[in-house]
Amino acid sequence: MHSSTNKHVPWILSALLLLSAGLLRAEEEKLDPETKARVERFEKGPSTIDVSAYPVLIKANYEVFREKCALCHKLNRPINSDYALPDEWSRYVKRMMFKPGSNISAGAGKKIYTFLVYDSAVRKKAMVDEKLAKLTAEERTAEEAKIKEVLAGEPGKK
Numbered sequence: 001m002h003s004s005t006n007k008h009v010p011w012i013l014s015a016l017l018l019l020s021a022g023l024l025r026a027e028e029e030k031l032d033p034e035t036k037a038r039v040e041r042f043e044k045g046p047s048t049i050d051v052s053a054y055p056v057l058i059k060a061n062y063e064v065f066r067e068k069c070a071l072c073h074k075l076n077r078p079i080n081s082d083y084a085l086p087d088e089w090s091r092y093v094k095r096m097m098f099k100p101g102s103n104i105s106a107g108a109g110k111k112i113y114t115f116l117v118y119d120s121a122v123r124k125k126a127m128v129d130e131k132l133a134k135l136t137a138e139e140r141t142a143e144e145a146k147i148k149e150v151l152a153g154e155p156g157k158k
């Protein structure tokens with residue numbers, strides 16, 4: 001390759017980086033007033049979770065969550081959100097995975113989902129119970145099975 005072509009590569013890369021950062025910001029700014037108010041409310045709470053009593057695998061998943069979910073907004077947003085049921089978390093993790101520049105693999109998405117379902121079952125138990133009570137019997141059974149699966153973890157590993 002001709003050397004003058006190579007000289008342009010870093011310039012193009014930084015232009016691309018600037019462009020994608022701009023796109024992420026633009027997406028934050030175009031939130032409708034209702035969503036904006038909701039995310040502001042979510043962000044008022046703490047930005048960390050005490051995972052000292054959680055199983056080793058869940059602690060490892062917490063690190064993935066911390067790394068991947070604080071790229072575009074603060075970690076307070078998911079930590080203090082009103083989402084607690086497995087279906088809510090699978091919907092939101094997927095929604096975040098589809099955002100441009102999120103860079104979350106299917107494997108990382110699964111780990112984050114597992115962490116959020118476990119954490120909700122423990123830390124937001126009252127919210128989980130309240131939401132379960134509002135479901136139909138069929139939906140409730142399905143959600144409870146998903147929570148149980150996460151709480152049971154991988155057999156043999158703690």
Ligand code: HEC
Pocket residue numbers: 024027028031035038039068069070071072073077078081083092093095096097099100101102103104112
């Ligand atoms: C690529 C940027 C990006 C990444 C990475 C990202 N988010 Fe978000 N997130 C957003 C934007 C933009 C919003 C604004 C509301 C929306 O679009 O849903 C948001 C909103 C949220 C909300 C509030 C949604 C609502 O409408 O009530 C939650 C909860 C959330 N994110 C959780 C997460 C989790 C969990 C992760 C990690 C899996 C994550 N985010 C990673 C960009 C991102």
